[in-house]
Amino acid sequence: MGDSRATLCKSGARLRGQELKTEEEKRATRRAWEAKNVESLRATRHAWYWRNVETCRAKSREAQRKSRERYRSDKGSRKARQAEGRLETTRVCSKCGIEKPSSEFHYARCLMCRREQKRTWLITNPEKQRACNATWREKNKEKIRKQNHARYARNKPKHREQAYAWRQANRERDLEYHRAWGKGRRSSKEYRKKQREWGRAWYLANKERQLAKSRAWRIAHKDQFHVYRNRNRAKRREAKGQATPEQIAARVAFYGSRCAYCNGPYESIDHVVPLSRGGSNWPANLRPACKKCNFTKGTKRLLKWKAA
Numbered sequence: 001m002g003d004s005r006a007t008l009c010k011s012g013a014r015l016r017g018q019e020l021k022t023e024e025e026k027r028a029t030r031r032a033w034e035a036k037n038v039e040s041l042r043a044t045r046h047a048w049y050w051r052n053v054e055t056c057r058a059k060s061r062e063a064q065r066k067s068r069e070r071y072r073s074d075k076g077s078r079k080a081r082q083a084e085g086r087l088e089t090t091r092v093c094s095k096c097g098i099e100k101p102s103s104e105f106h107y108a109r110c111l112m113c114r115r116e117q118k119r120t121w122l123i124t125n126p127e128k129q130r131a132c133n134a135t136w137r138e139k140n141k142e143k144i145r146k147q148n149h150a151r152y153a154r155n156k157p158k159h160r161e162q163a164y165a166w167r168q169a170n171r172e173r174d175l176e177y178h179r180a181w182g183k184g185r186r187s188s189k190e191y192r193k194k195q196r197e198w199g200r201a202w203y204l205a206n207k208e209r210q211l212a213k214s215r216a217w218r219i220a221h222k223d224q225f226h227v228y229r230n231r232n233r234a235k236r237r238e239a240k241g242q243a244t245p246e247q248i249a250a251r252v253a254f255y256g257s258r259c260a261y262c263n264g265p266y267e268s269i270d271h272v273v274p275l276s277r278g279g280s281n282w283p284a285n286l287r288p289a290c291k292k293c294n295f296t297k298g299t300k301r302l303l304k305w306k307a308a
């Protein structure tokens, strides 16, 4: 055979000579050519794939669907057979070859092998995986947002509890985070205005609740409350001096925790010389008083009020 081909070639019948190549030889030639043109072949294939990407994807989806269907029907019948006791409850994994219960299978492979394969792929293709995830997220932004919302709504109490616990455990980081978050916003006038509006709206919507809350706080933190209030008043009137909770408590104790004027119940702290008349916030200017005394005294001087 080789001889006849050689003669034909010599005689110039090249086409016929090529036809005479055996299948084996043809394949070898092709392989050699492919090895030489790996890059261009890949580019061609790529170009072709992306030109026909929709068709390709549809095809693969269809194939997947078919295989799923086949698997399901198979599974169904397997189940039926299993129920009748005509089926072995174990299978042999096509990858590791170990016999395992049928429930631990995904298609022909056992779940361990499947997991292993996935893990290996993730480790060997981190950029691909990241890129893939990013593209998917970009494409499904709206879906993700909806899902997150739904999930949050479903587990709201749990989420809030968790967030609260985290904030308690990571106070510093939480603060830092908030500072960083608010930095740009707080410096913008518009945002501050918005914030005030939000606060106002919230207050109006929750007025009763908020009032009850602050009332409860005032009762529970009497001394602290006076410190704050005095500080605020002092600020308003630019009064001098300040008193710590301990100092106020000492003043209250000095008057036996009673009103310094009528011996009634101790309900508030009075400025002997009113702040409006240049009185200070030094402990010496503070006395416990009942609400009535404090109120009727108002901005009057002590002697004038007593005379009245």
Ligand SMILES: [Zn+2]
Residues within 6 Å of the ligand: 093, 094, 095, 096, 097, 098, 109, 110, 111, 112, 113, 114
């Ligand atoms: Zn396996």
Ligand SMILES: [Zn+2]
Residues within 6 Å of the ligand: 259, 260, 261, 262, 263, 264, 289, 290, 291, 292, 293, 294
């Ligand atoms: Zn009184």
